[in-house]
Amino acid sequence: MTKASSSITINKPIKEVFEYMASPHNGPAFIPNLNENENIFPEKDGVGQKFDWRFNMAGVDLRGKAEVTEYTPPTKVVIASHGDADSTWTYTLEEAGAGTKVSVEIDYELAETALQRIANKAIISKIAQKTTEQMLDNLKTILES
Amino acid sequence: MWIFYIALSLFILFTAYFFVLPLSKKRPVLIKQNGLVTYCAILAAALYSLQTAMPFSITIAVIAFFVFIFKTWFVYGVTEIMISDALSKAASATRASIENNDGGYKIDNNLRIRIHKIMGRISIVSFKKGGESKKAKLTVVVFKKFIQNYFV
Numbered sequence: 486m487t488k489a490s491s492s493i494t495i496n497k498p499i500k501e502v503f504e505y506m507a508s509p510h511n512g513p514a515f516i517p518n519l520n521e522n523e524n525i526f527p528e529k530d531g532v533g534q535k536f537d538w539r540f541n542m543a544g545v546d547l548r549g550k551a552e553v554t555e556y557t558p559p560t561k562v563v564i565a566s567h568g569d570a571d572s573t574w575t576y577t578l579e580e581a582g583a584g585t586k587v588s589v590e591i592d593y594e595l596a597e598t599a600l601q602r603i604a605n606k607a608i609i610s611k612i613a614q615k616t617t618e619q620m621l622d623n624l625k626t627i628l629e630s
Numbered sequence: 631m632w633i634f635y636i637a638l639s640l641f642i643l644f645t646a647y648f649f650v651l652p653l654s655k656k657r658p659v660l661i662k663q664n665g666l667v668t669y670c671a672i673l674a675a676a677l678y679s680l681q682t683a684m685p686f687s688i689t690i691a692v693i694a695f696f697v698f699i700f701k702t703w704f705v706y707g708v709t710e711i712m713i714s715d716a717l718s719k720a721a722s723a724t725r726a727s728i729e730n731n732d733g734g735y736k737i738d739n740n741l742r743i744r745i746h747k748i749m750g751r752i753s754i755v756s757f758k759k760g761g762e763s764k765k766a767k768l769t770v771v772v773f774k775k776f777i778q779n780y781f782v
Contacts, residue, residue: 514723514772521779546655626764627724630738 487610491617492588497628499578499585503559505628506576506587509536509551515623517616518542522551532556538566542612547595570595587624589617637676644669649706656781658707660774663697666704670694701757703774707782710747713755716776717743726769741766743773751782 495502505511508530509522518541525536534553539546549568556562564574572593579586591613648661648669661669670690677687696702705713717735721728726738734744742758757770 511723513775514720514768517771520775623768626768630763630765 486592486594487613488590488592489610489613489617490588490590491614491621492586493621493625494581494584494586495625495628496584498583499559499580502585502587502624502628503562503578506578506624507553507556507558507562509534509553509564512538515620515627517619517623518612520546530556538568540570542570542609587621589621591617631679634676634679637672637679640672641669641676644672652778653707653782657778658705658780658782660777661704662774663701663703666697666702667694670697703755703757705753705755705777707751708753708777708780709751710745710753712780713745713753713777716780717745717773720769720773720776723772724765724769726765737769738763738766741770743770 506515509525512522513519520539520541522536522538525534527534530553532553532555534556536551537548538551539548541547547569549566549570551564551566554563554565560578562574562576566572566574570593572591575588575590575592577588577590593613595609644665648665649659652659671694674687674690674694677683677690680687708716714735717737718728720726721737729736729739734742736742740763744756746754746756748754762770
């Protein structure tokens, strides 16, 4: 498993940040290269919520299924996904003054078939790190302005 | 003549990338400004070397110039209504304000977007350059994703 992580402080209440971030409906809006989350069921966010995802990494379409495995409002969400890339996404939130400190950690492993389609493993590592930083920056842009 | 063969080879490669690849996955074609300028320039270069097709070459070069000046996307495979719907959904997802006025849209009180139906399922999306906010730029990124999520 390879790891990518990042954190940021968002000047919004923890409840608001959690509600937006924890919903798979909002994923494509703030996660770069995540094209879509579909077949989200059940509608209500929580443990056991499942969905199909499609991610574009270096021009290659990766697909899979995901499930929310931990949902502790308003501090933690863990999403486990399987498919072309097996990964675990952990969102941790904590109050920071009037705002919220958001941390994201992604543990991922690309399936061999997907990896074979992408030339350089080092590039993937850079893209994953860039993705975590960009997603939090996007989240800040969406929620603060 | 070698210019013709090089331009033709590039044209085939770009056609495969821009059209064949998305359509093979039953997804719409979306060519952004830089891609569209490059594609038009290659086509113009290929036609320019053929004496009989020179007028077409000049027309395409003029189109490329306008695409370069006015930020434009070419979209094939979805209707104008579907594109408008994708824009509304993108604005909603990024919590950006969206106003519908003068036959176009204003995103985050900042960026003007117009959707022009050319014919059938061919449309042009134009953006008025300058002063885009960070949220408006993010909305455009999400807008592109939502258009490409449709099936043809």
